[in-house]
Amino acid sequence: MDIIINNLQEELSDEQPGYLSIVADSNDLPAINIKPDELVPVLPLRNTVMFPNIVMPIAVSRNKSLRLIREVYQKNGILAAATQKDAKVEDPATNDIQQIGTIARIVRILEMPDNSTTVLLQGIQRFELKEIVTSTPYHQGLVTLLEDKVPSEDNRVFNALIEAIKELAIKIIQNSGMIPPETSFAIRNIDSSEQLVNFIAGNFALKVAEKQRLLEIEDLEERGYQLLEILNKESQLLEIKASIQSKAREDIDQQQREYFLQQQMKTIQDELGGGINEQQIKTMREKAQEKKWGKEVAEAFNSELEKLERMHPHSPEYPTQMNYVETMLALPWNEYSKDNFDLKRAQKILDRDHFGLEKVKERIIEHLAVLRLKGDMKSPIICLYGPPGVGKTSLGKSIAESLNRKYIRIALGGLHDEAEIRGHRRTYIGAMPGRIIQNLKKAGTANPVMVLDEIDKVNADFKGDPSSALLEVLDPEQNSTFHDNYLDIDFDLSKVLFIATANTTQTISQPLLDRMEMIDVSGYITEDKIEIAHRHLVPRQRDNHGIKKDQITIPKVTLKHIIESYTRESGVRDLERKIAKIMRQVAKKIGTEEPYDLIVQPDALKEYLGTPPFSRDIYEGNDYVGVVTGLAWTSVGGEILFIETSLSKSKAPALTLTGNLGNVMKESAILGLEYIKSHAAQIGIDESKFEEMSVHVHVPEGAIPKDGPSAGITMVTALASAFTQRKVKKALAMTGEMTLRGKVLPVGGIKEKILAAKRANIKELILCEDNRKDIEEIKPAYLKGLTFHYVTDIKEVLDIALLKK
Structure with a gap:
């Protein structure tokens, strides 16, 4: 014990463990008898657990704890050492202290050179803390002594368990390098099973929670099994750590060996007249002389090449530098192909x-x-x-x-x-x-x-x-x-x-x-698509499917039917897919030797392509009032759309808009209704209708989002037709933005919209006067069969669109 005392020279933290604890002589332990109502001083411990039969140094710095140990030491009394649940709590209550601890006596109080105080405690017997009655001047509480259940000396299983714990503990001491070697000597000379288990539990670097769990176990045999399990885990971790360190050492040794071999190889290559690196650099210099780059680029290349030459081939930066130099050499600096000016x-x-x-x-x-x-x-x-x-x-x-x-x-x-x-x-x-x-x-x-x-x-x-x-x-x-x-x-x-x-x-x-x-690059009209399909698409797909020219013919009238009934696009991609489908069907018939017509007629398309999917671009006529045909632009070309308006009697007139419309299109409908209300007399509408009728404007195909100002004049015409009950002129479509004053503004996508109108057999179009210049830039072939009305005011639109009846 004197060795322990003389070695306590380092600074110790508050109520925390000091150096290696030792085994107390069981004959030296005093007999204790605590009455049920007797108050016992309670010393809270931080980050350590006190075990019976063990002498352990504890650093003390809290004022209450210092007063406690001095008074107990003067009276030659005992104290109850229990571990705090949270080491950060400065003034713990009953709930902050573990219920199971160890009754201890003070062996000696040491005043350290750094003015700190260390106390040597000797564990005597386990106790259960009932409650802390008072915290003045220090913690005092009611405790109940606990007896350990120790197996008999002739229990062979328990004796084998103790031997296993002893051997495993010595093995851990030898492998860890953290526990003093004297601990092995102490373990070998402990005869008492209880002292051995408590000594190992108290001295090994176990977690505080694990130590507390061991202290709480009443049966010494069960405590031994739990300790053995913990020691096994510690031993396995030490083995893994040792294995990792060994592998790392082997890797370092291997790297050093490879480095020396590489240096020797480089020396040998130098002696033989240069290595691979020098040969590559020589080849690059020869290529560089043939490049047509300028002076600045040549200087930059030579600088980078010299940098590469100084690098070792096995350097991590070498591949990066090599790639850069090779990229510079591979680029066509001032190298041009000769243009053909024919x-x-x-x-x-x-x-x-x-x-x-x-x-x-x-x-x-x-x-x-x-x-x-x-x-x-x-x-x-x-x-x-x-x-x-x-x-x-x-x-x-x-x-x-x-x-x-x-x-x-x-x-x-x-x-x-x-x-x-x-x-x-x-x-x-x-x-x-x-x-x-x-x-x-x-x-x-x-x-x-x-x-x-x-x-x-x-x-x-x-x-x-x-x-x-x-x-x-x-x-x-x-x-x-x-x-x-x-x-x-x-x-x-x-x-x-x-x-x-x-x-x-x-x-x-x-x-x-x-x-x-x-x-x-606008979309194609039907005539253009027919020519493209006839000249390019049909021959290409025929070759792609291995069909000879005399084995199938698709006449222009059939191509026109495919374009109008089976495709809906501005380009020709879908048209080519339909032609490819026909070719696949023909290839199948040729392969299976089925009879087929060498010329694909329009009435045979249903067999090859199925039922025509598109018929919505067909003009629906003017059989109903309030229905007007508009023209829209989409990313796949132009389309026609129908604005439908209906009136219904209502005590609270309102405007309802449906058809997945965007904000701009909704505003066009609101503008149109406001214009009609303010010009009702000029248009010939009874103003009382506005107070009696709710208006519903719908654009079909409600699943497709629609937006933009192009439907402005179409909205006004549909509303005017509904309120005046005058039908719209046949085969007429329109596009244009409107203002609240009734002015008609130009819109875009005119060519695509005209193509959509031609597909739908529209004959007349109403456009803004400012769109006339767009029409003049379009080839006459696109405009054939169309009549254009250029307007500047909504009144002109209504005069042209609405029938007199």
């Missing part, structure tokens, strides 16, 4: 691959003509916008062929990372150039035709806005010094012919629109 050949290729699209073809021929005369010019940035399936993307291939340039297509749909355009900085793992530079490397020339497909579907998120990164790419004044983050050197894109495609311009940012030459 304008007639170019026109022939464009006409061969695409029917119609006159504006686009004319623009490409103009560009070739200027190149032929001037010899050099900055390539323009063209944006083809229009509905899906009209040939915008495939047009890029034809342009590349006509110019004799390489063709590149970059799909921008759904792009949301700016690094896809500008590349990643080389500091990032897995960095690579942007798509522009990557595709130029594939093309091998610096003047390809580059199609930026679906530019209207670029999205912005937390990774940046790709459309903003495209501003530099698509600006003829800036793209001569395009800066890619990975390359970190300016690259000239001014000779690249950029062709962007989009379905709509509404989602493209205004600065990006400003940098491009916008060309409208």
Whole structure:
């Protein structure tokens, strides 16, 4: 015990354990007898558990605890040592202290060199704390002594358990390196089973909760089993820790061995006249001499190559540096393919691959003509916008062929990372150039035709806005010094012919629109579709399905029936799918040797394609008042829609709008009703009807969202027809925005709307006067069979649309 006392030199925290506890001589333990109503001083312990037959040093600093130990020591009395449930509680009550603790006596009080106080406590017997009666001047409470249930000495199972605990404890001491070696000597010399279990439980680095659980077990055999289980877990953790350390040591040794071998290999390679690294660098220098890059690029390349040369091939940075140098070498610096300036050949290729699209073809021929005369010019940035399936993307291939340039297509749909355009900085793992530079490397020339497909579907998120990164790419004044983050050197894109495609311009940012030459690629009329199908789609699908020319023929009259009854689109994608379906059916008949007609007639389409799904674009007539035909624009082209109005008597007149209408369309209906109310006398409506009738405006196909101002004049006409009971003129449709004063404003999508009107057999159209210029730009073939009425005021619309009866 004197050794323990002499070694207590370090600072100890408040009511916390000190150094290694020792086993007390059982003969030295005093007999205690506590009366039921006797108050016993209670010493709360933090982060430790006191066991019987154990002498343990405890650091004391709380004022109440200091007074308690000094008074108990003077009286040569006893105290009740119990563990706090929460070590942070400064003044614990009954509920803050564990119920089971150990009665102890004070062996000695030590004043430490740092002015702290340490007390040596000797555990005597377990107790149960009933309650703390008073906390003044220190904690005192009522306790009940508890007796341990100790197995007999001839219990062989218990004796084997004690031996197992002893061996496992010694093993843990040897492996841990944390418990003093003297503990093994103490364990071997403890004869009492109870003392051994308590000594190990008190001295090993177990959790406080585990120690408290062991102290609360009355049966010593059960306490031994619980202790053995805890020690087993500790032993397994030590073994795992030792295994991990051993593997880590082996890995370090292996790395050192490999490093020395690599150094030896490098020395051998140097002696043999240079290694693989030197040979690669020599090859790169030879390639660099053939490049047509400028002085700045050459200096940058040589600098990066020298940096690579100084690196060890097995260095982590070596692959990154090698990839960068190889990228610089692979790029087509000032390397251009020779343009073909044969304008007639170019026109022939464009006409061969695409029917119609006159504006686009004319623009490409103009560009070739200027190149032929001037010899050099900055390539323009063209944006083809229009509905899906009209040939915008495939047009890029034809342009590349006509110019004799390489063709590149970059799909921008759904792009949301700016690094896809500008590349990643080389500091990032897995960095690579942007798509522009990557595709130029594939093309091998610096003047390809580059199609930026679906530019209207670029999205912005937390990774940046790709459309903003495209501003530099698509600006003829800036793209001569395009800066890619990975390359970190300016690259000239001014000779690249950029062709962007989009379905709509509404989602493209205004600065990006400003940098491009916008060309409208509108939908096809039925006659155009027939020619496209006859010249391109039918032969292509026939070849795709392995059918010979003389095995099937689809005449133009059948193609017209397919277009009008089985497709509903501005382009020709769905038309091609229907033709492919017919070819599959024919291929099946040829394969199974079934009889079939070599010419597909319109009445045979039901067998091949089923029942015609589309008939809604057929004009429904003017049999009812309050029903007006309008024209709408959608992303897939123009459509006709019907505005239906009905009146019903009501004590509380109201306007009801149905058909999944957007806010702008709802406002058009409200404007129309207000206009009719304010001009009721001029239109010929009895004003009393407004106080008696509720108005219901409905646009059919309620599952489809509808919005926009184009239905303004259509709404007014439908309302006026319902209130005046005058029918609308036959085969008439209209489109235009209105104001509260009754003025008619122009709208967009005129060509698509005209195509929809022709599909529906509409004969007359009412448009705003300002839309006349749009009509003049449309080919006469599109306008054949249509009569146009240009108006500026709602009164003109009503005079034309409503019948006199």
